[in-house]
């Protein structure tokens with residue numbers, strides 16, 4: 001790009017910056033020197049390839065979505081939390097909000113993630129352990145008691161039974177008297193990554209995609225701010241993929257959901273803003289920053305060129321980031337605070353919209369109150385003290401970071417081409433489905449994990465406390481344990497709740513759900529009715545499994 005174009009771009013950015021709202025804050029260095037909101041090539045200099053970098057708030061959004069960067073609004077501090085029963089988790093949420101958390105993020109226990117009730121035999125020993133136990137809309141009432149759902153953005157991390165859980169959340173909001181059309185939040189819902197990495201599905205892909213299509217349609221029409229999908233690379237990375245695989249598989253999954261929306265006749269400009277993303281921030285600082293920058297650029301280009309999006313919000317890739325759980329070590333666990341801070345900084349320099357920082361003890365158990373607070377404070381130190389919020393995309397133009405951004409983008413493009421080839425009709429969706437069926441994704445991730453593990457065992461890669469600097473004076477940590485009493489009480493209360501419902505209403509709602517499942521009608525309103533009747537998650541999912549069957553992954557060696 002020649003110098004005149006760069007100067008014109010800078011002026012355009014300046015006009016948009018001037019017209020945007022900025023936070024009331026001191027945007028100087030610690031020593032009091034003023035800093036510009038963004039930096040670019042020095043005046044009068046040409047810069048080949050600058051159109052790939054550009055200015056914040058402009059296509060291709062490499063440098064962020066907003067002309068103001070974090071001067072307009074800082075990222076959302078969104079700590080993923082949930083344990084025990086709804087009441088215990090409600091207390092943790094109130095603590096997070098009181099300590100300065102900006103949004104909520106619900107972690108469910110394993111039975112809930114698998115669409116089971118707390119009193120099913122497979123749930124035994126798991127109730128309330130890795131998240132909160134939710135059996136019906138009444139638990140949602142308790143979970144959000146005293147928290148106005150209309151005023152707080154709430155993310156729910158669940159994919160197999162995402163839609164019934166969403167309906168229970170809507171019912172809880174209804175019972176609070178909220179205007180449902182104003183709700184804002186995110187539901188994970190991303191079933192592709194379940195088959196690829198996380199392995200928490202209920203049915204085969206087709207019925208899941210039908211439900212997701214219904215959800216996308218419903219949200220685009222009824223709750224325009226709500227994000228029905230959080231397309232997730234996190235679990236892919238945590239399963240052992242490389243950064244480029246994480247990026248490419250996740251964006252390919254995102255393209256799959258765009259193709260799903262289009263196949264339902266929806267307007268891409270209307271539903272694409274509801275697709276949000278979720279990435280891992282691993283420990284290789286610059287590679288991660290490059291990954292985030294490349295993600296925005298790739299998404300905007302493909303949405304515009306392949307899928308016909310024209311509105312700015314449809315081109316935006318917005319993402320949540322969680323620091324890498326797999327980078328935490330059980331050895332010398334206090335060092336995990338340092339790892340998390342570095343990873344969180346990479347996410348921020350990559351322009352994350354929302355962030356979870358892991359607690360130092362998360363490799364051992366769910367966080368204690370104290371470790372959860374340290375994790376939250378880590379974000380606040382970055383946000384309040386370091387000055388990283390003053391300048392948008394501060395690493396833009398770094399030769400190293402730009403080269404890494406280009407490289408990871410090129411790797412991702414090669415992977416997209418391979419995925420399209422896997423399918424029969426050239427669509428990304430057909431390629432994903434074929435890749436799932438053939439175990440292609442799983443095998444590639446396993447191979448990458450194996451290569452890394454070998455490098456670790458040969459000491460080519462080093463982890464402090466694990467294969468380097470292992471001597472320590474560290475004492476064992478006190479970890480949080482969820483009492484077995486939680487399961488006993490949850491099961492008892494579920495029994496009482498079942499006994500006090502109107503059984504005819506519940507039966508009728510479940511029968512209607514199954515009959516609508518046999519048609520092309522949107523299923524959300526009948527599922528809402530089941531949730532209002534206090535049908536349980538296990539009953540709703542069980543009725544649908546009866547209709548659609550369950551999915552078993554083909555065995556592979």
Ligand SMILES: C[C@H](C(=O)O)C(=O)SCCNC(=O)CCNC(=O)[C@H](O)C(C)(C)COP(=O)(O)OP(=O)(O)OC[C@H]1O[C@@H](n2cnc3c(N)ncnc32)[C@H](O)[C@@H]1OP(=O)(O)O
Pocket residue numbers: 066068069070071072073074076078080103104105153155157185186188225227230232234235276277278318319320322353354
């Ligand atoms: C590992 C674990 C497990 O499996 O166990 C998990 O999965 S945990 C997974 C946990 N997952 C999550 O928690 C997912 C979280 N995701 C989200 O919260 C969302 O999808 C998100 C990534 C889009 C972030 O949403 P958010 O509400 O926090 O933040 P946004 O970026 O949308 O910002 C909020 C509003 O401020 C506006 N805004 C933001 N920045 C600016 C700026 N500089 N200038 C002007 N306006 C701005 C936005 O446009 C938006 O308004 P407007 O809306 O009017 O445009």
